[in-house]
Amino acid sequence: MNLFADIRTHVLSTLDALVADGFLPAGLSFDAIAVEPPRDAAHGDMATNAAMVLAKPAGMKPRDIAEKLAEKLAEDPRITSAEVAGPGFLNLRLAPSVWQGVVSAILAEGTDFGRGDLGTGKRVNVEYVSANPTGPLHVGHTRGAVFGDALASLLDFAGFDVTREYYINDGGAQVDVLARSVYLRYLEAHGQEVAFPDGTYPGDYLIAVGEALKAKVGDAYIGKDEDVWLEDVRSFATEAMMDLIRADLASLGVKMDVFFSEKSLYGTGLIEAAIEDLKSKGLIYEGVLEPPKGKLPEDWEPREQTLFKSTAHGDDVDRPVMKSDGGWTYFAPDIAYHYDKVQRGFDMLIDVFGADHGGYVKRMKAAVSALSGGTVPLDIKLTQLVKLFKDGKEFKMSKRAGTFVTLRDVVDQVGPDVTRFVMLTRKNDAMLDFDFAKVLEQSRENPVFYVQYAHARVNSVLRKANEAGVATDMAALQAADLSLLDHEAELKLAGKLAEWPRLVETAARSNEPHRIAFYLYELAGDFHGLWNRGNDVPSLRFLQDDAAVSQSKIALAKAAAIVIxxxxxxxxxxxxxEMR
Structure with a gap:
């Protein structure tokens, strides 16, 4: 049940009738017509912009359209009033039975209430985290992991067929550095004193990897040249780091469907196939790029390169795909990776990058547009930095990692639930302050506590009702007389619950899971508000002397808990x- 969609459908059918009657001209587009909550709740329950949208193409005054539409809509028993406001907005008020029906629908559908069909038949690939396999995940990765995982769940709830994917960056020079760092820990495991040169990874997390390597190969690599052990140690270290990363993700409740190795692009023809695909479309050429804007680097010189004509698909400049020495640029395997995604038949691609990858957005969108012939959209979401605070001071160090705070540092201190919720209390591209004290505070200012407390309060009501002999099983609540829910505060809460399906669709269309967290905080506020009003108005308390009245009120509370x-x-x- 999506009440806003239902009323919009009714508005459109009424407009069709006005066209049939000759009041409105034929051929009007209704695509931009919306039915949504008014900005000011005092104006009504819903508002539509229909008259404003249609006035110009119809060659009519918006108020004239609005007044006629209001007259027709008022004939619907669900609509108690339709009032024209300002130049032609139309505010609607709905009958209490409509809101009571929302409660009934939630009890019938359970947690499937709000589950949509926006993505029916569409396959979407969400790639997120994708950290270099050189160490444990840090707090920046944590935000990307939470955002990407919540987005994938949101799209799944909205009806998409979602694949969660992790791209293992194991094809670059940083993996060689990892191997050399592990080799130093391997020597250390054999009792040798070692020093970590600049550029290596000195974190304690590699101690166990060095010891594991010793257990596997003994002293076979002691005193040997790098060309003897580098490839084997690189493979061993990468797998060890990926085991660590998988465990980090699991501690946060994140499980990937696919781990895609960058190395698998090399020597398999995938990069060549992707570049050949672009070449067949006339988008690969030999040329010389213009010098970069601003101060010219000292080592810059004009040279002919193999270029991707990315400007033909919205980029600012064309991009090199092959270096002058014949090797691939960093961009080439990224093109090939997305070529592989397109070939796998996804209808939509989403990449979640850190904010430092902002310069990659246009070129990747251009590549996917070119590879798919413009049929597969790519949305790139950038996650901003997280600032950690403890005891009023910025918290920066993790001895285990050497230079940064790890995902495990955060989860071990506050738990996965708090970590995940707090990471979604800001839009992904906004900075986030994470205060270890405040996120555990039991107050309204702490959104995760406020929402959890609302759910726990409902369970408290259910327990007390059962102790009082009031039936609270789902069958009993579904049979409750919901017409007894007639107070404005109760109808306000039901109205907030009615927004849930629309909110899910809006959040899924914009790929913005933070909207869910915002909505839950508002919903919790309406529930707590109703609870607190019961202190002054006894008839609003969830438990009454009359069991039938109690069941109707508990049905509303249960509906709120289901949506939460x-x-x-x-x-x-x-x-x-329960809260402790």
């Missing part, structure tokens, strides 16, 4: 049964 649990499920957060 559903939303938290999308965020990957476990609903609290």
């Amino acid at each position: 649990a559903s939303g938290l499920g999308i965020l990957g957060v476990t609903p609290a049964e």
Whole structure:
């Protein structure tokens, strides 16, 4: 049940009738017509921009259209009033039975309430985290992991066929550096004193890897040249790091469907096939790029390169895909990787990058547009930095990692539920302050506590009702007389619940899971507000002397808990049964 979609459908059918009657001209587009909550709740329950959208193409005054539309809409028993506001906005008020019906629908559908069909028949690939396999995940990766995982769950809830994917950056020079760092720990495991040169990885997390390598090969690599052991140690170290990364992700409740290795692009013809595909479309050529804008680097010189004509697909400049020595640029395997995604038949691609990858957005979008002939959209979401605070001071160090705070540092201190929720309390491209004290605070200012407390309060009501002999099983609540829910505060909460399906669709269309967290906070506020009003208005309390009245009120509370649990499920957060 999507009440806003239902009322919009009714508005459109009414407009069709006005066209049939000759009041409106034929051929009008209704695509931009919306039905949504008004900015000011005092104006009504819903508002439509229909008259404003149609006035110009119809050659009519918006108020004239709005007044006629209002007259027709008021004939629907669900609509108690339709009032024209300003130049032609139309505000609607709905009958209490409509909101009571929302509660009934939630109880019937459970956590499937709000599950949409926006993505029916569409396959989407969400690639996120994709950290270099050179160490444990840090707090920046944590935000990308939470955002990407919540986005994947949101799209799944909206009806998409979602694949969660991790791109293992194991084809670059940084993996050789990892291998050399592990080799030093291997020597250390054999009792040798070692020093870590600049550029290597000195974190304690490699101690166990060096010892594991010793257990596997003994002293076979002691005193040997690098060309003897580098390839084997690189492979061993990469797999060890990926085991560590998988464990880090699991501690956060993140499980990938696909781990794609960059190395698999080399020597398999995939890069060549991707570049050949672009060449067949006239998008690969030999040329000389213009010098970079601003101060000219000292080592810059004009030279002929193999270039991708990315400007033909919206980029600012064309991009090199092959270096003058015949080797591939860093961009070439990225093109090939996305070529592989397109070949796998995805209808939409989403990449979640750190904010430092902003310069990659246009070139990657151009590549996917070219590779798919413009049929597969690529949305790139950038996640901004996270600043950690503890005891009022910025928190920066992790001895285990050497130079940064790890994902495990955060999860071990506050738990996965708090970590995930807090990471979604800001839009992905906004900076996030993570205060270890505040995220555990039991107050309204802490959104994760506030939402969890609402769910726990419902469970408290259910326990007390059962102790009082009031039936609270789903069958009993579904049979409750919901017409008894007639107070404005109760109808306000039901109205907020009615927004859930629309909110899910809006968030999925924009790929913005933070909207779920924002909505849950607002919903919790409406629930707590109703609870607190019961202190002054006894008739609003969830438990009454009359069992039938209690069941109707508990049905509303249960509906709120169902939607909260559903939303938290999308965020990957476990609903609290009780607060301690």
